[in-house]
Amino acid sequence: MNLDFEVVVRTLPYLWGGFLYTVQLTVIASIGGLFFGTLLALARLSPLKVLSNVAAGYVNLMRSIPLVLVLFWFFFLMPTVLQLVTGGERPPQIGAERTAIITFVMFEAAYFCEIMRAGIQSIPKGQVYSAYALGLTYAQSMRLVVLPQAFRNMIPILLTQTIILFQDTSLVYVISATDFTGAASKIAQRDGRLIEMYTFVAVVYFVLCYTLSYAVKRLQHRIAVIR
Amino acid sequence: MSKLLDWSVFFQDLPGGGEEYWQLIVSGVYWTLGVSACAWLIALAVGSIVGTIRTTTEPWMVRLGNGWVELFRNIPLLVQMFLWYFVIPEFVPPLKAWIVGTDPVNGQFAAAVLCLGLFTSARVAEQVRAGIQSLSRGQRNAGMALGLTQPQVYRFVLLPMAFRIVIPPLTSETMNLIKNSSIALTIGLAELTFRSREMGEYTFHFFEAFSAATLIYIAIGMTANRVMAFVEKRVAVPGYIAGGGK
Secondary structure, eight states: OOOOOOOHTTHHHHHHHHHHHHHHHHHHHHHHHHHHHHHHHHHOOOOOOOHHHHHHHHHHHHHSHHHHHHHHHHHHHHHHHHHHHHHHHHOOOOHHHHHHHHHHHHHHHHHHHHHHHHHHHHHHHHHHHHHHHTTTTHHHHIIIIIHHHHHHTTTTHHHHHHHHHHHGGGGGGGTTTHHHHHHHHHHHHHHHHHHHHHHHHHHHHHHHHHHHHHHHHHHHHHHHHHH | OOOOGGGGGSSBBOOOSSSHHHHHHHHHHHHHHHHHHHHHHHHHHHHHHHHTTTTSOHHHHHHHHHHHHHHHHHSSHHHHHHIIIIIHHHOOOOHHHHOOOOOOOHHHHHHHHHHHHHHHHHHHHHHHHHHHHHHHHHHHHHHHHHTOOHHHHHIIIIHHHHHHTHHHHHHHHHHHHHHGGGGGGGOOOOOHHHHHHHHHHSSSSSHHHHHHHHHHHHHHHHHHHHHHHHHHHHOOTTTTTTGHHH
């Protein structure tokens, strides 16, 4: 067996492009997921039965099927759905990269919802009562009193979920999007360098994720001391 | 052009003839269950050992256990799947010879089971460690005071308690494992998600095919959940909050 790690150096610009897409996907999906996840959490805790049931149904559905299957659902059916909505002649082409972004935002929203729900429920009821006593509306008491605290309490878990998301984005491989893993896999198959490329990818992910989770652990320690 | 929704598509014949599409989906279910079950056994066995040694008083054992968990937690499962299927056999000549010689399905199955089993073992280890550490220090000390050796303390005092405590988190790891088994499709294993996509590509009835897969995943998940809840009830420790209040 002859190993040739030069292939990594040769194709570095292409891999870097894939890596940038991975980062872009992670950032958009975590911000979008957090935004919609918070809305879902508020809906789940709403006294309106219909609203909380719909939100709970959505979250449970997303959490009970594999991400790969969710990616396929969106990849194969979004063009058809968009065609039905817009009433066009043929299904619009939106491409694997954009499909992946929409899928991840919708999928992560379900997971971030559960984190934010736990965060909101960890706030003492007295906080809400005092907000109402001060004359704040529901929206104001959530935005100014409850959510900032819930968000701060959950920062370590939110960051850990984002590291998991960063790893999960590699699954866009199944719809042939060119993220970091996808780029490496394309080179690996073109040049017949599977060992070198997959080892390189594994090392890069390991170093990044290990460092990030160590940083989150340190942060958790510091927050714990302050509070 | 096919009708928009047509559920009778499950009873049409495959292009090769002989089988109908619902049988294709069922064959996928077998693989999903087979891979998950085998991987679960590995995960439970290895995870229990690794989780236990992380709570011992031997520093090198603790480091080994921590290293194991970090290794499997910080590489995406998809990349691990590629490593097990494409990379590791290259470094183990007998394994390589076996994979080249045997039916590809055997190689895919072995790689998927090992990959999912060891990946999940790291997560099980984390739960088992947390379970053991949640026991009060008095339990270990009392065991030592009775003259038990460290292995005996684990065997008779700590582990019987810890395993019962970790059943709820292990339930969710079991469901994760079943969902993660879909990643085996990337190395060509024809499990449920693979088969539903295949059916969609043959018939252009993606909606029906994915609906079937979704419902089956939900059903498998709920069954696993019920089974674990039954086990949890059977082995509950009386007097604990989870013990059913008897």
